[in-house]
Amino acid sequence: MKSIQVTRYLFLMTFYKKIEIVLFVAALILTGCAKEMAPTGGPKDTYAPEVKKASPKFNSLHFDSKKISITFNEFLSLRDASQKVTISPPLNKKPEVRLKGKTVIVELNDTLRPNTTYNINFRDAIRDYTEGNIKDNFQYVFSTGGEIDTIFISGVVKNAATGLPVENVQVGLYDNIYDSVVAKEKPLYYSITNKAGEFTINNIKKGEYKIFALSDIANDMLYKLPNEKVAFIDKTLKPKTYTDISYDTLKVIKEISTESGDTIFADTVIHKSIVASTVEKIRLNLFEPDYQKQFVKTSSRPRRNLANIVLNREPYCETTLRTFDDTSFVQIYSQRADSLLFAVPSFEMTLSDTLKAVIEYGILDSLENLTTQKDTVTLVVEKNKMFDDDTIVTFTSNVVSNVLDKNKKLVLNFNHPIDSIDYEKIKLLTLEDTVKKAVSFNAKLDTTKSLLIVDYQFVQDNNYEMVFDTLAISDIYEQYLHPKSLKFRVPDESEYGILAVNIIGEIENNSVIELYDNSKNVVWQSFYPISQTLTISDLKPGKYTLRLFVDSNGNKKWDTGDYYKKLLPELVLTYGKDITIRANWDTEITWNLK
Known part of the structure; x- marks a missing residue:
């Protein structure tokens, strides 16, 4: 019995030893094959990656390297680097940007200009691996000469027709200032607008420049396609920098009341030295030229x-x-x-x-x-689109969901041109307390003979019915409208809203103000207003936008520009927010045009 127990003990000891050896070898294999990976777990990271080192160093002079390595404090991801990362001045061959763990590597595959400051802007391409925190507007600067150029300009690009900011627009500076340079040469310096339409061009050498913005559909940095949108100003720039003083007001603790425990604050003014540009922020209005021939x-x-x-x-x-x-x-x-x-x-x-x-x-x-x-x-x-009722006369109208808008005429849109109308066979009825009463009305066809406009002073909160008898209307094919009726009501004033607009700033004499509904339809216009206060009544509940444009040529419509004719698009200003109109409610806004 004792010998059996000893034998069992020796067997188990040998078995466990073998297990230990297997686990040890497995650990060695796993350790040898392990790769460096981003850590997981822990509290949520809310900070953007930070630079630990760069080779060559930031702001290097007499730069002659073909490779740049920038190492951060955490693992990274690169988002659309080929589109987002820019180098200014541009190179004929784009730099190759790749990622290795915590290091961003930039390979320069082109010859650099002598005595030139280069700016590599990563925009929002660099993010941390785990949470996607963006290292926004990160830039690496170097010079092939003995100094770093520090002049800069900034501004915003807006859609000329809507006044809204435009993203991903190329804004370039040219030291050759003749007109055709934008079609023949890439800009000397450039930047790309962000979501807010903003741009900054840094590290510019002292000189005189033409500024030109391009949507660059062809992705060649040249203005060649007729449907590419552009923006320009009608003067050259000579930017410089100077030192200025920036003032700010902070609240500091003056005392803490011993009786109430209340904290009493006082304002204090702080100032700091900043570098400013002699060129004020530039607004560029992006437009599509009207080069299309009619066809x-x-x-x-x-x-x-x-x-x-x-x-x-x-x-x-x-x-x-x-x-x-x-x-x-x-x-x-x-x-x-x-x-x-x-x-x-x-x-x-x-x-x-x-x-x-x-x-x-x-x-x-x-x-x-x-x-x-x-x-x-x-x-x-x-x-495949033939209709059985091609010969039947019918119509649609501006009645929507059985409602005709207040102060609107009733308009009937016929599918065929109308040849004759027998008004004796058409009745307009009002419905009062279930009693129908015929009323007199006027109507006429427009020049196309397809629109019948009914002129009648429709009363609010009333119900109506228009009845067409047999043989009332015939078309050019001698076909007749079948007997038909159209029922509708006119809303009460309480179903509409009112917008009051207080305008701050000078309104030029030839300005046009327009109100757009949520479908971008113009619902109200004012030509050449002189009052700083506008009241717009009878608005349906919903969202609206306001636009003002300066009608330079007096044709009462907005006109685009033409770069080669040096014609700027007509200036557009927009109210920066959606305006919500509610039924039976007066909405008041203040619109600052400055």
Whole structure:
């Protein structure tokens, strides 16, 4: 019995020894294969990465290295480095930016200019690995000469039409100041705007510069494409720096009351020395030049009786569509200025699947004189969109959800041009206490013969019905509107809101103020206002925006610019916030134009 126990003991000891050896070897293997990794766990990190060392050092002089290594205090991630990291002045070959653990490595693959200060801006590309905290606007500066240039300029780029800031716009400085330089040479210095549209160009050498902003669709830093947006100012810059004093007010503890324990504060003024630029912050208004020549984009026939001609822009003048034997198609109302609708001139022609026609529209010649262009179009019925009711006369209206807006005329939009109307067969009824009462009204067709405008002083909080009897309306195809009725009501004043605007700052005499709804439709305009106070009534509940533009040429619409003609876009100012209108409520805002 004793010998069996001893044997069992020896077996177990041998087994455990083997287990220990296996675990030891496994530990050695794991330790040997381990890689340096970002730590996990612990409290949430809210700090941006900090630089521990850089090689070569920051602000190095007589720089001649091809490689830059910047080591931080924690593990990193690089976000879109190829797009975000910039070097100014730019190189023909972009630097290669890569990451190794806690170190950012920049490989310079191009020849550097002599006696030049370079600025590598990482913008928001560098973040810590665990929490994504951004090392924002981090810059590495060096000089191939014996000094660091310290001149800088700053500003903001805004959309010329909306006044809103624009991100990712290239803002460049050129030491050659002739006009075509922006299409032939990359800028000498440049920066990219942030989300707020702001830019700063640092480490500039003393000199005279042209400033030019570019959306750079082609990603070549050159202004070559007609649809690239640009911005400029009509003078050159000669920036310098100087030392200034910045003042600030702080609250400090004056005393603590021994009776109440209250802390009494006092204001103290502190000042510090700062480096400032002689060039004040620049506003650049980004616009898309109007270089597009007028042309027909598409021609289609969505229904047998309808032709749709889409131009690339709003027509300069009246546009006509005719058959080869000079029979005119009838233009009808369209909601879009660049999309023209024409009714096929006769019922017999609607029966043909294919029609050929000539469209005549206005274009500008090389001297910008208005002339005409003729194009032949083939109009084929779109088989997959044929409608059984092509010959039925019908209409839509500006009544939405059975509601006609206060102070609006009733407008009926017919699908065919109207040939005749028998007003005796149309009745407008008011509904008072379930009793219908006919009232007199006036109505007329517009020039397209497709819009019927009903002129009547509709009363608030009343219900109405417009009734069309048989044979009331016929179209150019001698088809009649089927019996139909349209019921609607006019809201009470309490269902609308009022906006009062107090304007601070000078309003130029040729200013236009516009109010836009949430769908970017103009719902109110004031041409050349002289009052500093505006009251806008009868606004539907919702969100609105305000815009002012200076109508330099007096045509009552905003006009874009032209770089090569040295035409700046008309100045636009916007109220910086959405305006919320509530029913039965007066909203008052103050708009500072400065």
